Amino acid sequence: MNTIILHSQALDIANKMADVCGVAFEFRRSHFRFLTDKKIDIVALREVFSVDINYLPDFDFSQTALFVSDMDSTLITIECIDEIADFAGIKPQVAAITERAMRGDLDFNASLIERVALLQGLEVSVLSRVYEERLKVSDGGRALIAFLKSRAIKTAVVSGGFGYFTRRLAEDIGLDHDRANTLTIEKGQLTGKVEGDIINATAKAEFITELCAKYQTTPSQTIAIGDGANDLEMMAVAGLSVAYHAKPAVIKFANIVISYGGLDIIMDFFDG
Ligand SMILES: [Mg+2]
Incomplete structure (x- = not known):
């Protein structure tokens, strides 16, 4: 499973992204997280929604x-x-x-x-x-x-x-x-x-x-x-x-x- 982070607090964007990704999401204080095993084209989604979207990288923060x-x-x-x-x-x-x-x-x-x-x-x-x-x-x-x-x-x-x-x-x-x-x-x-x-x-x-x-x-x-x-x-x-x-x-x-x-x-x- 991968986590995608949507750096926005806009629920309408999160809902639209959930439609595109076909996955549910959770709200964090400052952002949304999507847990998915699908391969999502986040480069295209960034352009569609004009917001920052990133995979949670394999890095121990x-x-x-x-x-x-x-x-x-x-x-x-x-x-x-x-x-x-x-x-x-x-x-x-x-x-x-x-x-x-x-x-x-x-x-x-x-x-x-x-x-x-x-x-x-x-x-x-x-x-x-x-x-x-x-x-x-x-x-x-x-x-x-x-x-x-x-x-x-x-x-x-x-x-x-x-x-x-x-x-x-x-x-x-x-x-x-x-x-x-x-x-x-x-x-x-x-x-x-x-x-x-x-x-x-x-x-x-x-x-x-x-x-x-x-x-x-x-x-x-x-x-x-x-x-x-x-x-x-x-x-x-x-x-x-x-x-x-x-x-x-x-x-x-x-x-x-x-x-x-x-x-x-x-x-x-x-x-x-
Ligand atoms: Mg410089």
Whole structure:
């Protein structure tokens, strides 16, 4: 038997889905669960009902030790680099490159170097303006982090973006760890370069391995969540992967797909 989770509280959708699936369902506080031995095409049902529908994956949620999230367009609603570029009047150009990189159509390192070079000469104060004026935590993000902490699960953000933002975000919402690229600054201006090794897909996956060693846990007890092609390697390492409002390649790969609701949907899966 398999369990399908309908992340909705709408009884009419649950009834319609029961008709399609030919199975009964039970209501949980925040969602519906369908127990079925039939093979149900949940990809088609998601489109029909415009809600998140997932199989309950073969993962022991009660043993989760670590939660690692991408930042831009996952834990927060913006791509920081695109917003920085807006202050240089080049957001459309930079955003177009970001979009292609996140789809996996461009080499990540080369695309990052190219985009950061376009920011050369910007006043460093644009970073705080982006954080304070534009950065928003994704729906359900704060509730999810509070929930994970209540279960003593370690939390981390890892980003192909910039440490200025991951650090402040980690502090604001109470994450245990962060890792990202460092923008170099001279005389109060961005130099258009990043310092040290680039945090790309491989570095994101290595971050999980490193944190697992630190906490003496295993990647099989880790949940990784992201939206872009550079999240696929860390998702492959983790015991459970979640695609959040993600690019097609990520949706195809992930164990859990969230395309309509907020990050708090992840809490439904712990409701054993
Ligand atoms: Mg992202």
